[in-house]
Amino acid sequence: MKRILLLSALTLSMMVVAPACKSVDQYGAEQETPFRGSDYESSRRYFRAVGKAQSSDERIAKRKSDMDARTQLAAMVDVTIREVADDYLRESAMVDRDEVMSQFQSLARQVMDTRLADVRKLDEKTYYDGQKYTVFVAYEIHKNSMFDMLEDQIELETERDEAVIEAMKDILEEAREQAED
Numbered sequence: 001m002k003r004i005l006l007l008s009a010l011t012l013s014m015m016v017v018a019p020a021c022k023s024v025d026q027y028g029a030e031q032e033t034p035f036r037g038s039d040y041e042s043s044r045r046y047f048r049a050v051g052k053a054q055s056s057d058e059r060i061a062k063r064k065s066d067m068d069a070r071t072q073l074a075a076m077v078d079v080t081i082r083e084v085a086d087d088y089l090r091e092s093a094m095v096d097r098d099e100v101m102s103q104f105q106s107l108a109r110q111v112m113d114t115r116l117a118d119v120r121k122l123d124e125k126t127y128y129d130g131q132k133y134t135v136f137v138a139y140e141i142h143k144n145s146m147f148d149m150l151e152d153q154i155e156l157e158t159e160r161d162e163a164v165i166e167a168m169k170d171i172l173e174e175a176r177e178q179a180e181d
Helices: 002-025 058-091 097-114 143-156 162-180
Strands: 046-055 119-128 133-142
Touching: 046 058, 046 143, 058 097, 058 119, 058 133, 058 143, 058 162, 097 143, 097 162, 133 143, 143 162
Parallel strands: none
Antiparallel strands: 046 133, 119 133
């Protein structure tokens, strides 16, 4: 009787533990990657991004990881500007919302396409497994530097409506305040 109870308990525990082990194995082992942690995550003052790429050619892997990180930075800037602009434009009825948003998105795209202001490479690591190079690169941009660059571009544009220009400057000022809080 004790044997049957012991065997039943053992079988039951195996039925509970076995599926849990299988679910972890189905995804594979977790990989430790460089540039993890708060030093490589965006904060109130910095946009930060990590790029990763693989290639059999080291130069191509470096270029691809560089492009990946810069694309992530550009997306973060775009999302931040959209969020601040949406909040500002919800409160303000003086200007055409769609016009300001389209002008801002055009301006942000133009700045991103030409250069990212004050991009700083935090670190880069290259690994080779005998067949492929894997490159990790981490970048950061000080948010206020990026906002300064956008403001400089706004002032260079003389074809915009004055109300739109003022709205865009107000939006950047609000973004700066959020970055400093």
